[in-house]
Amino acid sequence: QKEVEQNSGPLSVPEGAIASLNCTYSDRGSQSFFWYRQYSGKSPELIMFIYSNGDKEDGRFTAQLNKASQYVSLLIRDSQPSDSATYLCAVNMPGGYQKVTFGTGTKLQVIP
Amino acid sequence: DAMVIQNPRYQVTQFGKPVTLSCSQTLNHNVMYWYQQKSSQAPKLLFHYYDKDFNNEADTPDNFQSRRPNTSFCFLDIRSPGLGDAAMYLCATISEGGGQYFGAGTRLSVL
Secondary structure: OOOEEOOOOOEEEEOOOOEEEEEEEOOOOOOOEEEEEEOOOOOOEEEEEEOOOEEEEEOOEEEEEEOOOOEEEEEEOOOOHHHOEEEEEEEEOOOOOOOEEEOOOEEEEEEO | OOOEEEEOOEEEEOOOOOEEEEEEEOOOOOEEEEEEEOOOOOOEEEEEEEOOEEEEOOOOOOOEEEEOOOOOEEEEEEOOOOHHHOEEEEEEEEOHHHOEEEOOOEEEEEO
16 A cells, blocks of 8 residues: 555646545554645645644645545645646655655646 | 755766766755655655754665765765666755755756
8 A cells, every 4th residue: 555645637627616636645643744736847846734634724725634534635726727737745754854755646737 | 046956957967977966955954855756756755864864765776875065065976877767856855834845856867
């Protein structure tokens, strides 16, 4: 079982719709969860982090965490073509100096 | 202004010819990371430093070495690059919330 799993996509949504990206993780000891956006040929950019169960909102982005189900998600409201990118989920690995494990990412395509 | 700077952005080397990638950070953070990312794959952690405390991942090949002469600078040395080492190499330090702040990356090609 992979430590961090994401559907590779592509996930296609029309402009203005809500995009929902999902991630599951295997280590119940994980405490910190991150979402990165990566445009093609560029480096990952941190867009959200969440520690506690529930929702965390930042502008058009909402991160949701359910530790009991070992599930974290990212919602993007009012999706724009500029949101088209690969979204990487990352989970901290207990015991290291802020080490994280990345999922392989979900490719999001926002159709104008 | 960029806070993690990687040079060069693109590097072409020949099979077996040693290459060094560099990274600097202006955040003065004590943690730095090197990742390797191949197309459509997750970033894979090669090493990380806490100050000068060097941590090598168990599956990082011996062909990869790293140096951190001071807080600001970190180097990745590939002693004998193979075709399978062609990838994007990402340097990072700590960002808000404990996530990572990445440099722009160095894309390595091996001929």
